[in-house]
Every structure is written in C-alpha cells, then in structure tokens.
Amino acid sequence: xxxxxxxxNLRITAKFILWFLFIALVPLIIATYISYxxxxxxxxxxxxxxxxxxxxxxANRVESYLHEKxxxxxxxxxxxxxxxxxxxxxxxxxxxxxxxxxxxAVDQEFRPFLAYYxxxxxxxxxxxxxxxxxxxxxxxxxxxQKSLYEIxxxxxxxxxxxxxxxxKESSKTEISDFEYNPQTQKASAFIAAPVFRGADxxxxxxxxxxxxxxxxxxxDYAGLGKTGETIIASKIGNDAVFIAPTRFDPNAAFTRKITxxxxxxxxxxxxxxxxxxxxxxxxxxGKETLGVWRNIPSFRLGMVVKMDTEEVIxxxxxxxxxxxxxxxALLALITLLAAIIANSVSRPIKDLTxxxxxxxxGDFSARVKSNTKDEIGELANSFNKMTDxxxxxxxxxELEKEKVEEQKVLLEKVNKELDAFVxxxxxxxxxxxxxxxxxxxxxxxDYKSKxxxxxxxxxxxxxxxxxxxxxLIEDLLKLSRVSRIKNPYEDVDINELISSITERIKFxxxxxxxxxxxxxxxxxxxxxxxKLGEVFLNLINNAIKFSSKNNKENPKVEVGYLxxxxxxxxxxxxxxxxxxxxxxxxxxxxxxxxxxxxEYEGTGAGLSIVKKxxxxxxxxxxxxxxxxxxxxxxxxxxxxxxxxKKIGEILVEDGLITEAELEEKLKxxxxxxxxxxxxxxxx
Amino acid sequence: MDKNSDIKVxxxxxxxxxxxxxxxxxxITLRAFSGSKFKNNIYVVKNGQEVLDFIYNCGKYQDRxxxxxxxxxxxxxxxxxxxxxxxxxxxxxxxKYNFIPIIMLTSxxxxxDVLRSYKSGANSFxxxxxxxxxxxxxxxxxxxxxxxxxxxxxxA
Numbered sequence: 001x002x003x004x005x006x007x008x009n010l011r012i013t014a015k016f017i018l019w020f021l022f023i024a025l026v027p028l029i030i031a032t033y034i035s036y037x038x039x040x041x042x043x044x045x046x047x048x049x050x051x052x053x054x055x056x057x058x059a060n061r062v063e064s065y066l067h068e069k070x071x072x073x074x075x076x077x078x079x080x081x082x083x084x085x086x087x088x089x090x091x092x093x094x095x096x097x098x099x100x101x102x103x104x105a106v107d108q109e110f111r112p113f114l115a116y117y118x119x120x121x122x123x124x125x126x127x128x129x130x131x132x133x134x135x136x137x138x139x140x141x142x143x144x145q146k147s148l149y150e151i152x153x154x155x156x157x158x159x160x161x162x163x164x165x166x167x168k169e170s171s172k173t174e175i176s177d178f179e180y181n182p183q184t185q186k187a188s189a190f191i192a193a194p195v196f197r198g199a200d201x202x203x204x205x206x207x208x209x210x211x212x213x214x215x216x217x218x219x220d221y222a223g224l225g226k227t228g229e230t231i232i233a234s235k236i237g238n239d240a241v242f243i244a245p246t247r248f249d250p251n252a253a254f255t256r257k258i259t260x261x262x263x264x265x266x267x268x269x270x271x272x273x274x275x276x277x278x279x280x281x282x283x284x285x286g287k288e289t290l291g292v293w294r295n296i297p298s299f300r301l302g303m304v305v306k307m308d309t310e311e312v313i314x315x316x317x318x319x320x321x322x323x324x325x326x327x328x329a330l331l332a333l334i335t336l337l338a339a340i341i342a343n344s345v346s347r348p349i350k351d352l353t354x355x356x357x358x359x360x361x362g363d364f365s366a367r368v369k370s371n372t373k374d375e376i377g378e379l380a381n382s383f384n385k386m387t388d389x390x391x392x393x394x395x396x397x398e399l400e401k402e403k404v405e406e407q408k409v410l411l412e413k414v415n416k417e418l419d420a421f422v423x424x425x426x427x428x429x430x431x432x433x434x435x436x437x438x439x440x441x442x443x444x445x446d447y448k449s450k451x452x453x454x455x456x457x458x459x460x461x462x463x464x465x466x467x468x469x470x471x472l473i474e475d476l477l478k479l480s481r482v483s484r485i486k487n488p489y490e491d492v493d494i495n496e497l498i499s500s501i502t503e504r505i506k507f508x509x510x511x512x513x514x515x516x517x518x519x520x521x522x523x524x525x526x527x528x529x530x531k532l533g534e535v536f537l538n539l540i541n542n543a544i545k546f547s548s549k550n551n552k553e554n555p556k557v558e559v560g561y562l563x564x565x566x567x568x569x570x571x572x573x574x575x576x577x578x579x580x581x582x583x584x585x586x587x588x589x590x591x592x593x594x595x596x597x598x599e600y601e602g603t604g605a606g607l608s609i610v611k612k613x614x615x616x617x618x619x620x621x622x623x624x625x626x627x628x629x630x631x632x633x634x635x636x637x638x639x640x641x642x643x644x645k646k647i648g649e650i651l652v653e654d655g656l657i658t659e660a661e662l663e664e665k666l667k668x669x670x671x672x673x674x675x676x677x678x679x680x681x682x683x
Numbered sequence: 684m685d686k687n688s689d690i691k692v693x694x695x696x697x698x699x700x701x702x703x704x705x706x707x708x709x710x711i712t713l714r715a716f717s718g719s720k721f722k723n724n725i726y727v728v729k730n731g732q733e734v735l736d737f738i739y740n741c742g743k744y745q746d747r748x749x750x751x752x753x754x755x756x757x758x759x760x761x762x763x764x765x766x767x768x769x770x771x772x773x774x775x776x777x778x779k780y781n782f783i784p785i786i787m788l789t790s791x792x793x794x795x796d797v798l799r800s801y802k803s804g805a806n807s808f809x810x811x812x813x814x815x816x817x818x819x820x821x822x823x824x825x826x827x828x829x830x831x832x833x834x835x836x837x838x839a
Contacts, residue, residue: 430790435707438815
C-alpha cells in the first residue's frame with residue numbers, strides 16, 4: 001500500500017514514464033527471451049546436425065584409411081615373394097642365427113624389396129615372425145633383433161605380441177591398438193597378416209604404422225568452426241587415451257587421457273566403450289561442449305567431434321545482444337515519448353494550477369488559455385466559467401454588501417434623527433409645558449382674590465395635566481435611552497446594587513412601613529449595572545406602590561434569587577392587590593395601565609423599560625399573580641449570554657457576519673434556551 | 684425664599700446677562716428673579732449671537748454704559764443661531780472673558796449636555812423644573828449663592 005501511495009504521489013510525467021516503460025518492457029523482455037531461446041535451440045540443432053555429419057564422415061574416413069592399411073598388409077601376405085622370404089629367413093635364422101652368412105645372404109636378397117615396400121606404403125617398420133613368435137626380420141631394427149625376439153617371446157601383453165597371436169589364431173589380418181613408441185615419439189600400431197604355403201602357416205608379416213594418417217584426418221577442421229575438434233582415443237586399461245593430437249594440444253597423443261567414470265569427457269568415455277550418440281558435455285578442458293561421439297569397432301577406437309557451446313550460442317547471444325540494444329534504444333525513445341505526452345497532459349494542468357493560484361491570490365482577471373478540445377480543454381473551459389461565476393458571485397456579494405452598508409447608513413441616519421427628536425422633545429416639548437404650568441401658577445398667585453373655587457380647581461387641573469405630560473415625556477425619554485444606550489457588561493454584586501437602590505427610595509419604604517426582605521445569597525452577575533439597577537428599582541417601586549394602598553397588613557416585599565441552571569433567576573414578590581391573569585400578557589406594553597392615575601400614580605412605562613432591559617440581556621420575564629393574592633415578577637439573566645453577545649459583537653465588528661445574522665442566531669439560541677417559538681422572541 | 688428671609692442683603696446688585704429665546708421662559712425667569720430678595724440687574728438677549736455682541740460691545744450693544752459687562756451669564760442651551768454651547772465654548776476660549784462665570788439653565792437634564800457643559804468650562808448647570816414654585820426657590824438659592832456667598836472677580 002505504501003508503494004502504491006508512493007506511486008500515486010509521483011508527478012504525472014513520472015507516472016507516464018513508468019506506465020510506458022512497464023507496457024513496453026514486458027513484451028520486449030518476453031520477445032527477447034523467446035527469440036533468444038528459439039534461435040539458440042535452432043542453432044544447437046543445426047550445429048549438432050553438422051557435427052553429426054562431420055563425425056560420420058570422419059569415422060568413415062578413419063575406418064577406410066585403416067582398412068586400406070590393413071588391405072596392404074593382407075595383399076603383401078599373399079605375395080609369393082613374401083612366402084619365399086619368410087621360408088628363407090626362417091631357414092637361415094634356424095640354421096645359424098642372425099649373424100650367420102646364410103642369414104646375411106637371405107637378408108641381402110630380400111631386404112631391398114621389403115624395405116621398399118615398407119617405405120612405399122608409409123609404414124614405420126616391417127617385421128617377419130616365425131609361427132613360434134620369433135622375429136626373424138625387421139627393416140628398421142636389424143641391430144635390435146634380440147630385443148624384438150624377446151618382446152615377442154616374453155612380453156605377451158605387448159601390442160606386437162597380442163596382434164601376432166590374434167593373427168596366428170584367426171588366420172587373417174589383424175590390427176593392434178595404437179601405442180606410444182618412445183623411439184619415434186609417435187603413436188603406432190601393428191598390422192599382422194599370417195603367411196601361408198598351401199595350408200601351412202609359415203609365419204606372420206607385421207607392419208608397424210604410425211598415426212600420421214589419422215592425424216591428417218583429425219587436422220581437417222572443415223565444418224568445425226573456431227573451436228570444433230576431433231578426438232580419437234583408444235581404450236587402454238581403464239583410460240581413454242588420446243592417440244592423436246587435438247586442435248589445441250599438439251602433444252595430446254598419449255599424454256592426454258581420461259579415466260573412465262570421471263566427470264569430464266563423457267563423450268569420449270562413451271565412444272571408447274562402444275556407444276554412439278550426441279549431446280552437451282563437459283570436455284577435458286572443463287568447457288561445455290556440444291559433441292557427437294562415434295565408435296569405430298573394427299579398430300577399437302572412439303571418436304568425438306565436438307564444438308564449444310560458447311561458439312554455438314555466440315550467434316544466439318549476438319542476436320540477443322542486438323535485441324537488447326534495440327530494447328534499450330526503444331526504452332530511451334519511450335521515455336522521451338512518455339515525457340512528451342505527459343508534458344502535453346500535465347502542462348495544461350500546471351497552467352490551470354498556476355491560474356488557480358493567481359485567482360486564489362485575489363486576481364480574478366486571470367484565465368486559463370486552452371486551445372485544445374479534449375477533456376483538459378473542457379476542464380479549462382469549465383474552470384474559466386467557474387471563475388466567471390465566482391467573479392459574478394463576488395460582484396453580487398459586493399452589491400449586497402453595499403446594500404447592507406447603505407441600509408446601515410440609513411439606519412444610523414434614522415437613529416441620529418431619533419436622537420435628535422428625543423433631544424428636541426426633552427427640551428422643546430417641556431418648555432411650553434413649563435409655560436403652561438408656570439402661568440397657571442401666576443394666575444393662581446396674582447388673581448387669587450378674583451378666582452372662585454372652581455377657577456382655582458381648573459388652574460390646578462391645568463398644572464396637574466402639565467405635570468403628568470412632563471412625566472410621560474420623561475418616561476418616554478428613559479425608554480428611548482434604555483434602547484439606545486448600551487453600557488459595557490461588568491460583574492455586578494446584585495446585593496450591593498439593590499441596597500444602593502433601596503437607599504434611594506428609603507423615604508417611600510419607611511413612609512409606607514414596608515417589610516422589605518432581600519436575600520443575602522445573590523451571586524455576582526455579569527450584566528449592565530445601570531440598567532439592571534433600573535429593573536430592580538422599577539420592580540421594587542411597583543411592589544411598594546401596589547401593596548401599600550388598601551392593604552390590611554403592612555406591605556411585604558421580597559427580592560430573591562433562584563439558580564435556574566443556565567440562567568440566574570430573580571423574583572420580586574409583594575402582598576399587594578395582585579394582577580388578574582388575563583392582563584398578564586398586557587402589562588409590559590408601553591403606557592399600559594390597569595388602574596387610574598388617581599388610584600396609583602405612574603405613567604405605565606416602568607414595566608416596558610424592565611422588559612426591554614431583560615430582553616436586551618437575553619433573559620425572560622413573567623408574572624405569577626392573582627387578584628388579591630399579591631404578585632411575583634420573575635426574570636432571568638443568562639449566565640453565559642455575555643460571552644455570546646460579546647463574541648457576536650466582535651464577529652459583527654470584524655465583518656464576519658452581519659448584524660441581522662447575529663440577531664437571527666441569538667434569537668434561535670434564545671428560543672432553544674427558553675423554549676419559546678423564535679417568532680415570538682425579540683432580541 | 685422664606686429660608687433666606689433673615690439674611691441681610693449687603694452685596695451690590697450684579698449685572699446678569701440672561702440668554703433665552705422663549706418669551707414665556709423669559710417672563711417666568713424674570714418673575715422668579717424679581718421675586719427674589721437679592722436684587723440684580725438682568726439684561727435679556729434672545730440668542731447666542733446677541734450674547735457675544737453684548738459682551739464684545741458689538742452691533743446694537745456698543746454703548747458700554749448702557750450695556751455694562753455682565754458679572755454672570757445665564758445661558759439657555761437651545762437657541763436659534765449660535766446656541767448655548769457655541770457661546771460657552773467661544774467665551775471660555777477667550778482669555779479676555781473666560782473668567783466670567785457661565786451658568787447653563789435649561790429644561791433638559793440630558794447627561795451628555797451636563798458633561799459637555801462642564802467640559803467646556805461651564806461653572807454651573809441648572810435644570811429648570813416644571814413647577815414654578817420650585818423654580819422660584821432655585822432662583823432664590825442661585826442668587827443667594829452667586830451674589831452673596833460666592834466671590835466674583837472684580838476685574839470686569
């Protein structure tokens with residue numbers, strides 16, 4: 001798998017080259033192997049055939065050569081002169097030995113003829129032997145008569161003795177095995193033919209021949225190439241002894257031999273043992289050879305015609321080498337071709353990558369140039385289209401952004417206008433009010449005596465109306481300020497906050513004899529200190545207001561804390577008049593009043609402000625109350641809302657999301673936390 | 684008024700320049716001042732430009748005898764043309780007149796206005812209450828403080 005991964009990570013060019021090489025190499029290797037082995041076989045067969053022919057020819061020639069030599073001797077044995085010569089030599093030798101005058105006379109009479117014959121037919125020597133084995137004449141070894149005699153008589157294992165015996169017994173011409181002649185330093189063999197007068201054996205004529213003729217045959221290398229040679233060996237004892245020189249060893253005769261059963265020279269071993277055949281063997285030089293072995297039974301000779309396998313397969317090798325060279329050239333060509341093709345494939349991809357890099361760098365004007373209509377061309381076109389679409393999409397986003405920006409500017413403008421309105425309202429609306437109130441006072445002061453009770457009452461109503469109007473304006477401004485001004489969140493000690501508030505309304509508390517109970521275990525809460533103070537102030541004020549009038553007992557107000565899991569949960573409870581559940585959903589509306597201002601003073605803006613602050617904190621507010629049973633206001637502040645809001649604001653500041661998106665997200669989050677449907681949530 | 688009734692008025696009347704564009708407000712303020720036992724000379728102008736003209740003796744206020752340099756300036760914030768802040772900032776930047784105490788008197792109690800006034804060098808910020816009786820008390824207290832307790836530079 002790792003190798004596969006390695007392959008997959010290669011560049012396209014490398015992949016192409018590897019594939020091409022793989023595809024090209026496999027058949028190339030197979031073809032080279034097949035042609036090499038086929039041609040090798042063919043060549044071997046051919047060489048084997050030609051060796052076979054050469055071997056057969058050589059065997060025939062050796063045989064006929066030897067036959068001729070044999071025939072010469074046979075012919076000689078039938079000549080009357082030789083019969084007479086043997087009889088005369090026998091007589092003279094028998095009468096007085098070799099040094100007798102009779103022998104000398106006979107020798108003088110026959111030597112010229114016998115010597116001529118020996119020379120003319122190319123023999124080494126001509127020997128005449130009595131039937132009892134005594135040598136009575138030798139062309140060459142006149143002086144060695146004695147030894148010759150001894151050999152025939154005593155050395156029955158000598159080739160001469162053996163061939164003499166065979167000829168005498170079989171009454172026909174016999175040929176001995178070759179043996180080394182130390183005197184001539186040549187291999188020689190003896191041919192013995194019995195000589196008869198009528199039916200009586202008078203002696204045996206023996207001609208000693210050398211191996212020159214055979215050497216001539218062996219030296220003929222026609223059809224044997226550079227390493228082909230012919231080996232002729234005779235089995236002597238347990239050895240196959242070379243009787244002729246070999247191509248590469250002129251002194252092989254009788255110096256080189258192969259022991260039967262050894263690993264080398266199996267061909268000649270088989271040949272001297274009478275087998276015939278062909279095959280690949282290791283020769284005596286240790287080389288692998290292809291050879292044919294033949295046996296020449298008439299002369300008990302073995303012959304091997306062989307050639308080095310090396311030479312046989314040289315041409316096959318050459319063929320193989322040529323094929324390999326072609327293969328290498330082909331490989332180079334394929335690599336080049338693969339590189340070119342891979343480049344033609346990968347260049348557009350590289351171009352594409354480069355353009356993609358440029359585009360991702362922010363330059364959307366870059367396009368891929370492609371003039372092909374293949375898949376890569378299509379890819380390039382698609383890429384260009386995609387880039388166009390991207391540019392379009394980007395433009396759209398920019399447009400949207402601009403729109404949002406415009407809306408933001410518009411919103412800011414509206415906000416500013418609202419600010420201006422609020423500012424104007426606080427100044428300009430109140431100036432005439434003060435006029436109304438003040439001039440009513442002036443009337444009352446300056447025209448006291450002229451006004452009756454009703455007139456005074458009317459003036460009073462005018463002042464009260466102006467006063468009420470003033471408070472409405474003030475509450476309206478407060479609500480607007482609550483909406484617009486956002487103070488940073490901080491860790492607020494709620495107990496401390498509440499005590500600072502109760503300090504502010506100390507007069508109302510003591511005046512109404514309120515039994516105010518504030519839990520001591522309220523934790524530190526992360527919130528807008530000023531606004532949360534407003535919440536507690538409004539709720540506590542309300543509680544005092546609605547429990548102080550028409551109450552049989554002293555007003556009781558309790559401010560408490562409950563742990564609501566992900567929320568801080570607060571409540572403000574009183575034992576006042578309570579609120580009918582059917583109004584529970586209305587009381588947070590702006591200027592919503594359940595009682596006349598004569599009964600309970602106030603504009604009805606307080607709970608709207610409270611709700612607005614709680615909403616801004618991501619919390620919830622609700623009432624638990626029934627008529628006559630007091631009221632409990634519960635509200636929650638999320639424990640981790642702060643972080644969420646802050647993170648959200650950072651996101652908006654960084655331009656990662658729009659304010660609208662943030663609001664949507666917070667809404668959803670809040671819906672999840674409070675279990676309220678998202679469309680009923682105001683953030 | 685009643686509280687201060689036993690205080691003996693020893694100080695000289697002061698020249699107070701009151702800038703107020705609203706006729707009704709002028710009447711109310713003048714009545715409150717005249718009702719006080721601290722008698723002062725109140726000069727009334729209708730906008731910021733007139734305040735500057737009065738102080739710098741420009742335009743119709745060239746007669747220094749008729750229009751003496753004020754000891755105190757009372758400014759409304761909302762005025763046509765140059766508003767209260769315009770006058771305040773200009774005077775407090777002028778080394779020749781920046782010693783003149785300036786009192787902002789306005790119907791607003793906007794925190795921003797209060798802050799801006801003091802940052803610009805205002806010496807006091809008073810909100811006009813709706814109720815005249817309360818306002819009359821404030822004016823009385825104001826006169827008591829500025830004309831009786833407080834010492835003003837005499838260089839003007």
